[in-house]
Amino acid sequence: MSRVYDRVALIGLGLIASSIFWASKRKDVSVHITGYARSKETRNTARKIGLCDEVFDRLEDAVKDADLVILCVPVGAMEQVMLKIAPFLKAGSTISDVGSVKRAVIDAVEPHLPTDVKFVPAHPLAGTEHSGPESGFASLFDNRWCLLTEHESADKKAQNKVMNFWKGLGANVEFMDADHHDLVLAVTSHAPHLIAYTMVGVADDLGKVTDSEVIKYSAAGFRDFTRIAASDPIMWRDVFLFNKDATLEILGRFTEELFDLQRAIRTGNGDKLLDYFTHTRSVRRGIIEAGQDTDAPNFGRNLEPDVD
C-alpha cells in the first residue's frame, strides 16, 4: 500500500489514535503525523514513547497543515473540537473521525464545516479494553472492519482516499448509511457493553456474595463480561447518550426476551431452553468462520499455571 496523505493530524491520543499512528508507520500510509491531546500528561507520554512525529500543545498548530484531520475524541466532544479547529483547516483538506456513533457526529461536525473542507465519517470496529496513549498497537485494525458512512455532503474523492488510508492500516472498508450504522452497532456493541457493565455492577453490589468470592470464582463465565466492562468510561457514557434511541430499542428487545427465558426457567420449560441454547451455538460458528474470532477454547487465554 503506497502513501495516501502527506500530513495527517490525530486529535485525541488514546487507544485508536495511537493504533492509527503505529499502523501508519508500519505501512507508510502518511509521511508526517501530528498529534494533539487536551491533557498535558497525555502529550508528555506521547512525546516520551514517540507517538506522532510531532505533538503540539495547541490544537490549531496540530491541524493547520494537515491533509487529513482525524477526530479521535469521545463522541460528546466532537462539536467542541470542530468549532475550535474549523478556522485553521487547510483548504482542500478532509476531516474524519472514529466515533462509535455516526448520526450524532455528523450532526455535530457538518454545520461547522468550512466550504473547502470535506467530511468523511468513519468508524473502525476495533478496540481493546485498554485505553490511553500507551495502549495502541500496529495490528489493531488488521482484518477488522472500518465503516464509512454516507451523509448529505459526501464527496466521492475524499471518501476514496479515506478508504485507502484505512485499507493501508490493515482494515476492510465498507460503506453504510449512518442511521443503519447506529442500529447495527447498538446490536453488536452498544447493548452488549451496557449489559456487561450492568452484570459486573450487580455482581459487585450483592450483600450475600462478597466481592472477593465474585473475583475468585469468576472463571465460570463472569470474567468474560468484565473485559468489555473495563472499557473507557467517558467514551461509553457518550456512546449511550448519543445513540440513545437505537440502544434503548435493542435493550427493550433484550429485556422482553430475557423475561421470556426467565418464565421458561420458572415454569420448568426445558424444551424451550434447549432449543434456544442450541440455536445460539450457530451464531458463534458463523463468527469464527467469518474470521472475527478465534476458535481456540476460552479465546485462547494462556494462563500460566501456579507453580506452588
Add this chain to the structure above:
Amino acid sequence: MSRVYDRVALIGLGLIASSIFWASKRKDVSVHITGYARSKETRNTARKIGLCDEVFDRLEDAVKDADLVILCVPVGAMEQVMLKIAPFLKAGSTISDVGSVKRAVIDAVEPHLPTDVKFVPAHPLAGTEHSGPESGFASLFDNRWCLLTEHESADKKAQNKVMNFWKGLGANVEFMDADHHDLVLAVTSHAPHLIAYTMVGVADDLGKVTDSEVIKYSAAGFRDFTRIAASDPIMWRDVFLFNKDATLEILGRFTEELFDLQRAIRTGNGDKLLDYFTHTRSVRRGIIEAGQDTDAPNFGRNLEPDVD
C-alpha cells in the same frame, strides 16, 4: 503429587471427564481409569483417542471396582445414573460429581447412597465453550478452583482424598456450603450465561439488522458474548432448571439495575453512567490480580491478519 486412588471411574465422557483423564495421566493421580458414556458414538470416539484406560459398554462394569466414581453427566441425569450404579458400587468407595449446581445434586444422589459408600460433591470451576470427548485437555484445571460442598453425611476422610485428587489435577480446592455455592455460581456463572444466551438470541432475530451484519461486525463487543452462549445446551438447560431460585434472584437484581441504567440513558444522566462505568473497571483489575484472567488486550486473541 503422588497417587490418590487405584481405580477411578468417569461416568459421562465430555469436556470435564476427558480433562480429568488427561490431567490424571499427566500427574499419575490414579493408576487405572475406566469410563462409560451412554452414547455408543462417544464410547467409540473415546476408544479411538485413548480416552480412559478402559471404556465399558455397561455402566455397572465401569463402576464396580472403582475407588472413586465421578458423575460427569448433566445435573438432571444424576439421579437416574445413581439409581443404576448404586447396587454395583464397591464397599468403602467414594462417589463424587462435577455438577454446576450442588443442592439439587445432593438431593438427587444422597437418598440412593449405599451405607458403605461416601458422597463428596464437587464442582470444578473450569470449562470452555467446546464440549464432547475430544474437547478435554490436561491443563484445564490449572489454577482454577474446585469447590467441595458440605452436606449432611459428609465424611472428612473421603473429602480429603477427593481434595488431594483435585489438587493433583492442578486445581485449588475450597469447601463451601452447598446453598451458598448455588448462589455464588448464580452470580459468577449462571446469570452471565443466561444473559449471554439472550443477547445472542436477540441479535440473531432482528428483522432490521441481518444475521450476516451481526456476524461481520461482532468484534465491537458482541463476539465476547457468543463464546459462553456456545456452551453445551443440555448441560445449561439443566443448570437453570436445577438452580432456578438463585438464578431468578440474580436475574431479578440484574433487570432492576438494567432498568435504572436505561432510565439514566433516557434522561441523559451522564454523571450516573460515568460513575457506574468507572466503578466496574476495578472489578476487572481484581480478577487479573487474582490470576483468574489475562491482562492481554482482547483476552490475548491472536488473530491472523488477512493476507489478501
